[in-house]
Amino acid sequence: MTLDEAKAALQRGRHLVLVLPPDVEQATVVWELVSAPAVIVCGDHGSAAEWAAAAPAGVRVHAVTGLSRATRILKEGAVPLLAGAVQDLAALLTRSALKLGALSTVVVAWPEALVSGEHAAALDALLAEAHEARRIVLSWNPAALGDFLERHARRALIVGATPVDGSGGSLGPVGPARYAVVPQFRRHAAGRAVLEALDAQRPFIWDGGLLDATSVTPPPDAVLCTRLPSREQFTVLARLGEPVLLVTAAQLPYLRSVAGPLVAVPLPSPADRARDRIEALGAEIERLVADGAVDAELALLSPLFERFDPAEVAAALFAISRQPTAVSQPAVSPTATWTRVFVNVGKKDRIAAKDLVGALIREVGLEKNHMGRIDVRDTFTLVEVAPAVAEKVVRGLTGVTIRGRRAQARLDRQV
Structure with missing residues (x-):
C-alpha cells in the first residue's frame, strides 16, 4: 500500500496499524500521516523525548517531562502535537489540561508492552476519552494486539509486512x-x-x-x-x-x-576502564625501571629513601601526580588562547549551549576546563576549546546526534 492510499484511508475515518520496528527513527512516515491537534502515546519519558527530537523542521512537538510546564503550554494552546508517557497524559487529563475530545489524531507508539503492563487501564481510559480521533497504531507484532485493536482501532487497515507465515504462525528469528x-x-x-x-x-x-x-x-x-x-x-x-x-x-x-x-557484547564499565589505566601505568613504571631510565630521579629521591620506606615515597609521588597542583600539568586558564570549532547545528535545530556541553562531556570525554565560550547562532554553533584537544573534539562530535540532528564539526576558519 502506498503512502497516498494510507492517507486516503485515514481521511475516510479508517484507523491504521503501521508495522514498524520500535524505533522512532524508523517511523518517519508518521509525520506524513498525523494531523494536528494530536497526541503521541509513548511507553516512557525517554520515548517522548525522542519523538520531540525527531520531529522534522517546521513541526513542533512538546515532550511531557514535567506536568507543570506541560499544563501551562496546553492552556496556552502553543503546541499542536504532544508526546508523553501514558501515566503523564492521564495526569494531564485529570488536571483538565488535556482535552482529548478535541484531538484529530492519536498515535499509539508500540503498545505491545503497554497492553499487559501496569498502565493498561490508564491507556484504555485515554483512548476511550479520545473516541472521535483517528488512530495510528505503531506495532511490530499486530497479532499480539488482537483484543486491544478490537477495542480501540476496530477494522484498522494494516500497513506493512506482518511477522507471520503462510499458516498464520509467527515467524522465527532470521x-x-x-x-x-x-x-x-x-x-x-x-x-x-x-x-x-x-x-x-x-x-x-x-x-x-x-x-x-x-x-x-x-x-x-x-x-x-x-x-x-x-x-x-x-x-x-x-x-x-x-x-x-x-x-x-x-x-x-x-x-x-x-x-x-x-x-x-560486554561493554567496558567505568571500573574496567580504571583497571586498564592502572595496568597501563604499572606497565610504564616497569618499563622505565627495567630500562634504567630513572637514575636522575633516584639521585633526587635518595634523601627521602633514607627517611621513609621507598614504597611510601612512591605512593606519595603517585598521589601528587593526581592532584591539580603546580607540579602536575596546569589546567587551562580562563585567559588561555582558544581554538574555535564550527558545528553545523544551531538555534533553528532547538539547540542550546547545554546540549553542546553534554555532547562534549558524554561523547567526546572532554573536561569542563578545556571548554570556553559556546556561541549558539541560528544555523550553527562556535565552540571554544583548548588547542590541544581541538582535533579530538572535531572527531568526537562528527556523527553524534544532537536533538535529532547529525552533527558535523570542523575547525573554524574564520579569523
Missing part, C-alpha cells in the same frame, strides 16, 4: 546476532566501545537507510547497527556478517523475535 543494551544518548559512544572490543578493522556501520549487501566491498569484519532494523533489513545485514545491535531495554522483546540466538 539468524544469530550480538547486542548491547545502551540508552539512546550513549549510542554513538557505545558504538565506538563495541568496535574497540571487537578489534574491528573494516567495520560496516548501519545507521538506517537503504541497504545493498552486494555493494559492500571488501567484506566487513564487523556489522554494527546503531538503528533498529526491520526484519527485512536484518536479513540483508546478516548477509554481511553477524550483526551487532545497540538497543534499549524496551527494544529487546522485538529483537528476540527477529534474531536468535542472541549473545550480549
Whole structure:
C-alpha cells in the first residue's frame, strides 16, 4: 500500500496499524500521516523525548517531562502535537489540561508492552476519552494486539509486512546476532566501545537507510547497527556478517523475535576502564625501571629513601601526580588562547549551549576546563576549546546526534 492510499484511508475515518520496528527513527512516515491537534502515546519519558527530537523542521512537538510546564503550554494552546508517557497524559487529563475530545489524531507508539503492563487501564481510559480521533497504531507484532485493536482501532487497515507465515504462525528469528543494551544518548559512544572490543578493522556501520549487501566491498569484519532494523533489513545485514545491535531495554522483546540466538557484547564499565589505566601505568613504571631510565630521579629521591620506606615515597609521588597542583600539568586558564570549532547545528535545530556541553562531556570525554565560550547562532554553533584537544573534539562530535540532528564539526576558519 502506498503512502497516498494510507492517507486516503485515514481521511475516510479508517484507523491504521503501521508495522514498524520500535524505533522512532524508523517511523518517519508518521509525520506524513498525523494531523494536528494530536497526541503521541509513548511507553516512557525517554520515548517522548525522542519523538520531540525527531520531529522534522517546521513541526513542533512538546515532550511531557514535567506536568507543570506541560499544563501551562496546553492552556496556552502553543503546541499542536504532544508526546508523553501514558501515566503523564492521564495526569494531564485529570488536571483538565488535556482535552482529548478535541484531538484529530492519536498515535499509539508500540503498545505491545503497554497492553499487559501496569498502565493498561490508564491507556484504555485515554483512548476511550479520545473516541472521535483517528488512530495510528505503531506495532511490530499486530497479532499480539488482537483484543486491544478490537477495542480501540476496530477494522484498522494494516500497513506493512506482518511477522507471520503462510499458516498464520509467527515467524522465527532470521539468524544469530550480538547486542548491547545502551540508552539512546550513549549510542554513538557505545558504538565506538563495541568496535574497540571487537578489534574491528573494516567495520560496516548501519545507521538506517537503504541497504545493498552486494555493494559492500571488501567484506566487513564487523556489522554494527546503531538503528533498529526491520526484519527485512536484518536479513540483508546478516548477509554481511553477524550483526551487532545497540538497543534499549524496551527494544529487546522485538529483537528476540527477529534474531536468535542472541549473545550480549560486554561493554567496558567505568571500573574496567580504571583497571586498564592502572595496568597501563604499572606497565610504564616497569618499563622505565627495567630500562634504567630513572637514575636522575633516584639521585633526587635518595634523601627521602633514607627517611621513609621507598614504597611510601612512591605512593606519595603517585598521589601528587593526581592532584591539580603546580607540579602536575596546569589546567587551562580562563585567559588561555582558544581554538574555535564550527558545528553545523544551531538555534533553528532547538539547540542550546547545554546540549553542546553534554555532547562534549558524554561523547567526546572532554573536561569542563578545556571548554570556553559556546556561541549558539541560528544555523550553527562556535565552540571554544583548548588547542590541544581541538582535533579530538572535531572527531568526537562528527556523527553524534544532537536533538535529532547529525552533527558535523570542523575547525573554524574564520579569523
